[in-house]
Amino acid sequence: MARPAAEEQQLGALGLVTVLLGAFLPMLDFFIVNVALPTIDRDLAAGPAVLEMVVAGYGIAYAVLLVLGGRLGDTFGRRRLFAAGAVAFAVTSLACGLAPTAGTLVAARVAQGAAAALMLPQVLATIQATTTGHRRARALGRYGAVGGISVVIGQVLGGVLVSADLFGTGWRAIFLVNVPVALAAAVLALRAVPESRSPHPARVDAAGTVLLAVSLLTLLVPLMEGRAVGWPLWSWLMLGAFPFAAAAFVVVERRAERAGQVPLVPPSLLAVPGMRRGLAMGLPFFTGFGGFMFVVAVALQQGLRLGPVAAGLALVPMAVGFFAASLTGPRLVSRYGSRTLTVGALLQAVGLVVLVITFLRGWPGLGPLDLLPGTALAGAGQGLVMTPLFRVVLADVPVERAGVGSGVLVTTQQSGLALGVATLGTLFLSLAPAGALGMRNAVALVLVLQLAATGVVALLSTRLPRTVR
Template identity: 40%
Template sequence: MADNRNRDPATGGTTDRRRWQALAIGLVAAFMTLLDVSIVNVAIPSIESALHASPSALQWVLSGYALTFGLVLVPSGRIGDARGRRTVFVVGLALFTLASAAAGLAQSPSWLIIARLIQGAAAGVVNPQVVGLIQQLFQGPERSRPFGILGAVIGISTAVGPLLGGLLIALEGTREGWRWVFYVNVPVGIVAIAFAWRVLPGRPERRPGRPSLDPVGVLLLALGVVLVLLPLVQERQWATPLKWLLIPAGIAVLAGFAAWERRHARHAEPIFDLALFRLRSYTLGGVIALLYFAGFTAIFFIYTLYVQNGLRYSALLAGISITPFALGSAVAAAIGGRIVNRFGRPLVAAGLALVALGLGAVVVTLHFVPGRGAPLALAAPLLVAGIGSGLVITPNQTLTLSEVPVPQAGSAAGMLQTGQRIGAAAGIAGVGAAFFSTLAATGNGWSRAFRDALLIAIGFIVIALVAAIADILVGRHNRHHHLPG
């Protein structure tokens, strides 16, 4: 009997059961890699004590992951598009698993930093393949359900990271418990690799000619992303204001990347097709994602500091206190994925409005309950914000990628996620600067510092809401303009 296991799903060679199995493996990998963005936050005090790490080293443990994550997203997405996603996915997941084991075994800050840099790069290899697989395995409106599940995974992994990290440290002890924050990836990764090779679709049908991987474009994009991200992730460690000159330098390099891609596209496939930016859904969706992640990710950064360092909560209690957001986000993301095709971008706008409303309620609540009882009082506002978040991430991703051709799905997803990583770094830098500035000015005013910083995060989300409303208005104008008569 012929083995249809690895036939391209675009030709009908993948059964419905097989594609859902492939999606499940992809979601497990996405959860692992995105969890490691936030799970390490609660382990920082333990790492500092165990490895005698300096503040600069600790910053690299946190930000190095995000830096290399963002660096490889587009190139790895392009390789998956051109050469087959299964091999790229498995290689990335294997590297991530090995790097996690190395991080858990770290005996010095330098060892841990190198492991985290490799871990982040491996995560950047894996994630575009997951979105590319959804585009490849599911067609048209049926993509809304898998994207809804992926959105729930994104929301849960980001929000539940502190809870899981705190639980592991509580079980294994503050001295060595931080190692299990990394070790937990190893058995899951091994099992996922074994199943991935069996159920993920293999190499796509060959198109005429050999796809170009555009090494010049890869180098220009990588350099531009590094120049933009470095001053953001090192905002507190590099005191000199000259660091901000790297951002305009990075933008100039990215402009050179765009010029090269236009030229390269005349005779070969570029690493990223700039024509995708002509799609309003992709361009405005990318802007919304960048702005939202600037506010969304920064919230967890300052909230963890506020609860652990300011209110002296344990790592476990700090994680538990953010659970309402995680639950609300998970449930709403699953629902949002199912209804996004019915409501479109207005659903994203409604989600953004709910997030802003919930976070605004957090600011008001902290004014009246500033002490150790604050996390309990914040449960309801965080639940509202979490519900809103679930209605933003999944529907926005579905709409943003809805018009992207399948052969470009990986690179398009990579560019979208690169914007998210840049937004997250910018948000943490800006919101963190406001947090630490207020803290320094007030001496020990943790609640006020958190409130002031939260206002900056809300600002990012409100700007994202304006972009969503602009998309809605332009869409309505275009539909009205093209009506007959």
């Protein structure tokens, strides 16, 4: 019987950079379109419902297929699936960049989300399977840093690329720029990333995969599309079906594990203390984060009338704060343990309070510099939470379950981000009329709701073990 790959070959520096590049691209593309949506609308006459599907189609396909992507990597080899996913991501990004109509852009975005779901789970699983001890802790910390900062950079880079109009490509450049980077990641993976797979790969759980997909689709599709199309009957029927689909998924997974099979999401994996507590923290954190990034992008452009570049630059302090906190986070966790997450959540809360006051007092005459204190504090707090959160969730997951554990974690992450856009974004768009005053109050309300979610994260972090491995 073959030994686990972690015993055979360790992940080197170039290999780590390669897999982190594979984590950067999918997260970047979840948010890079936000600042380009007005331009896409003008160019393709898309309309609000189709525009939301440009965002939602990617996020839904991504979230639905992530756990399956992790399982396939366990079975067929994580390096192989990573390289295949990177090539598919390049091809689908090219299709997005060349899309002649709004409908074809939506279809290409769905395919791009599926490619991302093939690639991303292999990143965490490879780190888990080919690193140990302090090297694993540092790698997981860097993964958390890349995952968070890519969201902010996505909106900054999106604004720059749209305004630059490189070679007359306009908004298409935000997709075309992925092509050479993804292809480079595929080539580097074959050269620098060790192959790993589960020593006891399980068959694909077809029933679990279908029920998980139905559960996420019945929740996310109506929440993301319902407002744009006037909340028709089908949207309410789908929401009504969600709890039944979710309950059926739980029953099928429990039954499969009791029968000695390996379900898509083993209930016993969710019984691992670090996994259970970390996911309970991650859902409100990522939901608030996803909603915040979407709402701020809309408010800066449509409310404050900032151009794409200025809107992106307004978030640079958040990126700097996040990156600085991410660099220091692993050392702080090693010294202070889970208290680092508590401090990070409280720091983020302070930043959100500052932003609420800034929007209420300064609207509609705000500029990027006015937002600097609040965004910098919020970004630093987010970095101190997100970076060690991945370490907390995966610390106790056995190596042979690295793929499925990573798939569950990133599914929670992506579902939370999509849920934030669907719930907080929909609430914001419903409450923000054309007048600037209404949008100001809507922004403040969303920030207050995110503040409440941050309070939940802070409270849950106090229940974590003091020492984090």
